[in-house]
Amino acid sequence: MSYKIAVLAGDGIGPEIVAQARKVIEAIAEKYKHQIEYTEALVGAVAIDEVGNPYPDDTHEICMNSDAVLFGAIGHPKFDNDPSAKVRPEQGLLAMRQKLGLYANLRPVNTFKSLIHKSPLKTELVDGADFMCIRELTGGIYFGRPQGRSEDGQTAYDTCVYAVEEIERIVRLGFEFAGKRRKRLTIVDKANVLATSRLWRETAQRIEPEYPEIEVEYMFVDNAAMQIITWPKRFDVMVTENMFGDILTDEASVISGSMGMLPSASIGVNTSVFEPIHGSYPQAAGKNIANPCATVLSAAMMFEYAFGMMKEGALIRKAVDEALEAGVVTEDIADGKKAYSTDQVGDWLADFVK
Amino acid sequence: MSYKIAVLAGDGIGPEIVAQARKVIEAIAEKYKHQIEYTEALVGAVAIDEVGNPYPDDTHEICMNSDAVLFGAIGHPKFDNDPSAKVRPEQGLLAMRQKLGLYANLRPVNTFKSLIHKSPLKTELVDGADFMCIRELTGGIYFGRPQGRSEDGQTAYDTCVYAVEEIERIVRLGFEFAGKRRKRLTIVDKANVLATSRLWRETAQRIEPEYPEIEVEYMFVDNAAMQIITWPKRFDVMVTENMFGDILTDEASVISGSMGMLPSASIGVNTSVFEPIHGSYPQAAGKNIANPCATVLSAAMMFEYAFGMMKEGALIRKAVDEALEAGVVTEDIADGKKAYSTDQVGDWLADFVK
Numbered sequence A, B: 001m002s003y004k005i006a007v008l009a010g011d012g013i014g015p016e017i018v019a020q021a022r023k024v025i026e027a028i029a030e031k032y033k034h035q036i037e038y039t040e041a042l043v044g045a046v047a048i049d050e051v052g053n054p055y056p057d058d059t060h061e062i063c064m065n066s067d068a069v070l071f072g073a074i075g076h077p078k079f080d081n082d083p084s085a086k087v088r089p090e091q092g093l094l095a096m097r098q099k100l101g102l103y104a105n106l107r108p109v110n111t112f113k114s115l116i117h118k119s120p121l122k123t124e125l126v127d128g129a130d131f132m133c134i135r136e137l138t139g140g141i142y143f144g145r146p147q148g149r150s151e152d153g154q155t156a157y158d159t160c161v162y163a164v165e166e167i168e169r170i171v172r173l174g175f176e177f178a179g180k181r182r183k184r185l186t187i188v189d190k191a192n193v194l195a196t197s198r199l200w201r202e203t204a205q206r207i208e209p210e211y212p213e214i215e216v217e218y219m220f221v222d223n224a225a226m227q228i229i230t231w232p233k234r235f236d237v238m239v240t241e242n243m244f245g246d247i248l249t250d251e252a253s254v255i256s257g258s259m260g261m262l263p264s265a266s267i268g269v270n271t272s273v274f275e276p277i278h279g280s281y282p283q284a285a286g287k288n289i290a291n292p293c294a295t296v297l298s299a300a301m302m303f304e305y306a307f308g309m310m311k312e313g314a315l316i317r318k319a320v321d322e323a324l325e326a327g328v329v330t331e332d333i334a335d336g337k338k339a340y341s342t343d344q345v346g347d348w349l350a351d352f353v354k
């Protein structure tokens, strides 16, 4: 059996970090005798430049025919601070999410022993923090319609919409994850204000009895924003809607203190996408200094979630842990000690895997 | 001239902490020869119990006839986790905001030297942090209509709406505050996704040239959620819409490490409301242990913003600083040292003022 990976490197440091993840994936494939086919495709600002569309149809076709998508990063400074530009890289991201049905964005939040001092939070608060944020990714105010302006241009409106099936699908995913972890599920909403949140809560409460072993709590989003900082260890699995998830997952990402280490997975109906949570970091592009670990760990999630290969995922994680231990790291986390290049870290990880 | 204060003590610890703020206000009035009239009114769970409405018409009448409202806290455990209850204390809060036209919620974020070790963030990050969060409070998805369910009950929707005037009013307030402070204004939105945010940004950009001395930056809400934790000192004045403000102001409130110290003001068209940011803390109700400082500092904001009395406000702040220095504090911030009762702290503050 052969696995098909669509490779969407994107902008900025995207190509460099994706290249390292590929080295590691190839090393895994060699070791475990997996057949992997790669197909590269355009996305982001580079796709706008080349074909005028940040998520071209060809790219979509390639993704649809893949078992998984390895994604780098998108965004270019020329599009910054001009949210009204006709074509923007983020539109590609949103189109991709919708067309591929990427309904669940998974972001593990954890710390790395050797990097814990980099956290803005006190060590005793974050040491041992380990939770999974699950963000609904194809519904809510991101895609709800109507959206726009009144005729006189004096009023603007957005619509947040959720259907029971959308909520049920992601809430079930939350229960499943909690079942494989510490059996605690936190559902974050604003049910004291929003009708959509009340439907979320009702739906979750209806499903609850099917998972008697899971302890469920309902938390208002404002409270969650506090607890993520004051007591991150209390969380095991957190599920929330799209907009709240956008804010809370980014907030939670600061816990580790090292953006360059954080992977994500977006689970879809048609295929799934694996990508670092950091951006395209244009200032570093082409300099061979970007940290490839977040992308490499996204590849670990790909083996685990897209291919169901747990050993392979675990080995990649181990490689990253060992690289940290051995000090084979890029300058963002080198702390003044010797820094390795993006390439060197990728090579070291691939060698370790072999 | 006589000033009229409506006193809405509310639930839980509300009455106890409001009583201390009144002592301090009375001490100020005596010292500076101000005439102050108090009128008490029901709000919250106690108002539901007594008259079946968390914000009764009588209370509204009293607020409308006041120069300022001193507010305690609302909320009772019997309403928790039942967001669909017919009448809830929070509805009173929302009704009050809307009927009094409380369009701007101001929350100063700062630290207290003697309490800085209580912050979940590292001292070097928070020491010196000092910014003002301004949250739009009467628009957006909180009040936008339609809101509800589809006929078959399978879909729920909320509407986020903003009119240019609503945006302009609060953005101008942000510019004014920045002008009196360090001249930096951060406008937080999600203009890469939301039509309302694009109108926010357009409106702010149109106003910008009128305040050439203010440095304005536009920041996406997900980024703001990170920067509040990783670099709080970068902010001077932050302005944002209702829902984002709900999340970000609560997130920012953890910086100080002491909820019991944080005041707020809600500036209105008809009158303004001054209240601690913490809740009704029902477990502590009646025990004479609650920290009155947040309410006392809210009274300081009342003198400054509602009555334009800066000396009076400053003296109250000084009283609170001195109480902290002198260790005259309640158990939440006593750190194992001698703890004073709510009453004792209130008396000490009032004596200091005299």
Ligand SMILES: CC(C)[C@H](C(=O)O)[C@@H](O)C(=O)O
Residues within 6 Å of the ligand: A090, A093, A094, A246, B192, B193, B222
């Ligand atoms: C770029 C933007 C549209 C996107 C989002 O809001 O979803 C980003 O912030 C993210 O979280 O992936």
Ligand SMILES: CC(C)[C@H](C(=O)O)[C@@H](O)C(=O)O
Residues within 6 Å of the ligand: A192, A193, A222, B090, B093, B094, B246
């Ligand atoms: C109780 C709730 C409706 C309210 C809000 O969301 O505005 C509260 O969280 C607040 O911030 O004052």
